[in-house]
Amino acid sequence: MTTSEYVIDVKDLTKRFGEKMAVENVTFNTKRSEVFGFLGPNGAGKTTTIKMLTTLLPPTSGTASVLGFDLKTQGRKIRERIGVVQQQDSFDQGLNVETSMEVYGLIWDVPKKLRRDRIDELIERFGMHDFRKLATLDLSAGQRRRLQVAREFIHDMDLLFLDEPTVGLDPIVRRNVLDYIKDKVKDGLTIFFTTHILEEAEYLCDRIAVINQGRIIQIDTPGNLKRRFGSAKAVEFNLQEESPPGFVENISSQESISSLTYDKSTKTYRTTTSRPELVIPEIYRIADRFRLTISSIFIAQATLEDAFINMVTEDDKETKGRETG
Amino acid sequence: MNVYLRLVYRNLRANLDKISLFFELIFPLFFVFVQGYALNGIVPPFELGNGVVISYSLFLAAGAVTLTVINAGTNAGTQLWYDRKNGMFEQILMGPFTRAQYILSIIIATLVIGIGGSLLVFLLAFPVLGASISPTIQGAALFVLALILGTMFFGAFAIALSVGLKSSETFQIVSTFAFFVFLFTSTVFFPATKAPPAIETVSLLNPLTYVTDIFRAGLFNAATPLVSLELGVLVVEAAVMFVIAVLAFRRIRV
Numbered sequence: 001m002t003t004s005e006y007v008i009d010v011k012d013l014t015k016r017f018g019e020k021m022a023v024e025n026v027t028f029n030t031k032r033s034e035v036f037g038f039l040g041p042n043g044a045g046k047t048t049t050i051k052m053l054t055t056l057l058p059p060t061s062g063t064a065s066v067l068g069f070d071l072k073t074q075g076r077k078i079r080e081r082i083g084v085v086q087q088q089d090s091f092d093q094g095l096n097v098e099t100s101m102e103v104y105g106l107i108w109d110v111p112k113k114l115r116r117d118r119i120d121e122l123i124e125r126f127g128m129h130d131f132r133k134l135a136t137l138d139l140s141a142g143q144r145r146r147l148q149v150a151r152e153f154i155h156d157m158d159l160l161f162l163d164e165p166t167v168g169l170d171p172i173v174r175r176n177v178l179d180y181i182k183d184k185v186k187d188g189l190t191i192f193f194t195t196h197i198l199e200e201a202e203y204l205c206d207r208i209a210v211i212n213q214g215r216i217i218q219i220d221t222p223g224n225l226k227r228r229f230g231s232a233k234a235v236e237f238n239l240q241e242e243s244p245p246g247f248v249e250n251i252s253s254q255e256s257i258s259s260l261t262y263d264k265s266t267k268t269y270r271t272t273t274s275r276p277e278l279v280i281p282e283i284y285r286i287a288d289r290f291r292l293t294i295s296s297i298f299i300a301q302a303t304l305e306d307a308f309i310n311m312v313t314e315d316d317k318e319t320k321g322r323e324t325g
Numbered sequence: 326m327n328v329y330l331r332l333v334y335r336n337l338r339a340n341l342d343k344i345s346l347f348f349e350l351i352f353p354l355f356f357v358f359v360q361g362y363a364l365n366g367i368v369p370p371f372e373l374g375n376g377v378v379i380s381y382s383l384f385l386a387a388g389a390v391t392l393t394v395i396n397a398g399t400n401a402g403t404q405l406w407y408d409r410k411n412g413m414f415e416q417i418l419m420g421p422f423t424r425a426q427y428i429l430s431i432i433i434a435t436l437v438i439g440i441g442g443s444l445l446v447f448l449l450a451f452p453v454l455g456a457s458i459s460p461t462i463q464g465a466a467l468f469v470l471a472l473i474l475g476t477m478f479f480g481a482f483a484i485a486l487s488v489g490l491k492s493s494e495t496f497q498i499v500s501t502f503a504f505f506v507f508l509f510t511s512t513v514f515f516p517a518t519k520a521p522p523a524i525e526t527v528s529l530l531n532p533l534t535y536v537t538d539i540f541r542a543g544l545f546n547a548a549t550p551l552v553s554l555e556l557g558v559l560v561v562e563a564a565v566m567f568v569i570a571v572l573a574f575r576r577i578r579v
């Protein structure tokens with residue numbers, strides 16, 4: 001085995017569950033002290049990838065080295081140097097916040113003095129003072145999540161996997177957690193981070209792989225993704241009436257329109273395009289055909305979120321086309 | 326610290342339900358202090374084997390000690406269930422451990438509970454048992470071996486059951502039911518040789534019978550050729566059940 005210069009080096013990694021391709025020929029690498037993001041909708045294959053890279057699930061095919069160790073033959077070596085915050089809850093049920101961190105530190109063989117110091121620091125940084133003596137079973141979902149993330153920092157590691165770590169956290173705590181992670185990255189920690197929340201990926205990640213239906217469809221820096229896909233414009237409009245059946249489908253099926261989203265709270269339709277001058281007359285024409293009145297319409301700068309939705313829906317359309325055609 | 330010590334410590338600290346453990350200890354004491362004495366009036370002393378004659382209260386007190394072995398075994402299944410339900414099973418397998426270390430740590434924790442519990446019940450029952458036991462080195466060896474093999478068997482049994490069942494509720498119900506079947510068809514309450522043939526046969530298929538017979542033989546110095554045979558069978562049964570548990574464990578999906 002040649003020692004890879006990358007912290008994670010993955011080639012054609014694939015996982016199949018029966019007929020279902022959960023992860024398909026995924027190839028990427030991450031450098032030291034990098035935050036590498038996996039961004040994708042539910043069911044895209046993010047968790048399955050993490051389960052493979054943390055040696056929990058054997059890959060169907062493909063190769064990977066983690067921290068220079070071969071995934072297939074050196075699992076134990078890998079596990080000694082990684083941390084994992086799973087997407088699912090994980091807690092010891094007979095313990096409270098403090099004792100569960102204590103016992104977790106102990107099973108990782110962290111010396112007692114160091115354990116104590118870290119627990120105090122983490123309780124402070126994650127704002128867990130008020131519930132440090134509360135039984136894990138009595139914690140709210142958000143508190144439990146905070147404990148789960150904090151607990152993982154008890155032990156030393158070179159690489160941390162975070163599977164949607166901020167789900168269920170309120171915005172202030174979320175920012176707190178992300179900032180703590182950023183500090184650790186400055187100290188040399190490498191992070192593999194999954195999320196379906198775009199701002200989070202943008203805030204934290206050095207590079208983002210957009211994953212959909214088990215395949216990586218883009219890998220780039222948040223800035224570049226924005227430049228490449230954000231040059232498009234967004235067209236937003238409102239209708240006076242409720243839209244009748246068929247209207248949304250009719251607009252989405254247009255050649256120049258890749259996707260149409262609807263925001264219920266503002267009753268706004270939004271689509272991205274590189275040719276707004278073609279799309280706007282088209283929208284008017286279809287609205288007219290359905291006897292609808294457009295009350296407002298305007299052009300805006302596309303966001304990274306537009307780019308993300310675009311990439312995913314384009315990819316879904318292509319896949320569908322390939323399967324039916 | 327040694328990896329097994331760390332994992333066993335965690336199992337005992339995090340996964341023991343202290344309330345049910347308390348009741349598991351109280352339960353056998355009712356047999357020792359109430360049932361045994363109550364039945365002494367209608368059950369005359371009888372021969373245990375090797376010419377040793379004992380009262381029913383002594384007979385039952387010894388049986389009650391081995392009863393804690395099944396209780397402890399059930400705990401092995403509960404530990405695994407809690408870890409799977411709470412996402413700690415995966416968490417530990419992604420840590421610096423192997424699957425074998427994890428499952429062994431559950432078995433060791435179960436042995437600690439089983440042997441610790443039996444000794445505790447034994448100490449509490451000492452006022453009843455104390456005057457009549459005739460300890461020898463060979464007897465003590467049988468005594469300890471019975472408890473270890475019994476805990477191994479029932480621990481492995483509960484682990485296999487725990488893997489096979491879909492919910493922790495089902496596990497609780499099935500293991501409680503199995504517990505009663507093992508208990509009432511064993512020689513905890515009656516000597517198999519004095520039971521009707523059908524019950525004797527069932528009883529002689531039951532590992533708890535061997536645990537109890539071997540334990541009593543060791544305690545009262547009443548070993549017979551049958552007991553040596555039972556020891557051999559129990560070793561095989563514990564080993565087979567252990568293999569079944571390991572195979573079942575390897576099939577757990579993550």
Ligand SMILES: Nc1ncnc2c1ncn2[C@@H]1O[C@H](COP(=O)(O)OP(=O)(O)O)[C@@H](O)[C@H]1O
Pocket residue numbers: 017020021022040041042043044045046047048049578579
């Ligand atoms: N154990 C499993 N058996 C069968 N299908 C699975 C299993 N685990 C995941 N999948 C499927 O694989 C796909 C990817 O799942 P997952 O990796 O959990 O996605 P994500 O984490 O991106 O939401 C999904 O379609 C999911 O239903």
Ligand SMILES: [Mg+2]
Pocket residue numbers: 043046047048087163
């Ligand atoms: Mg997931």
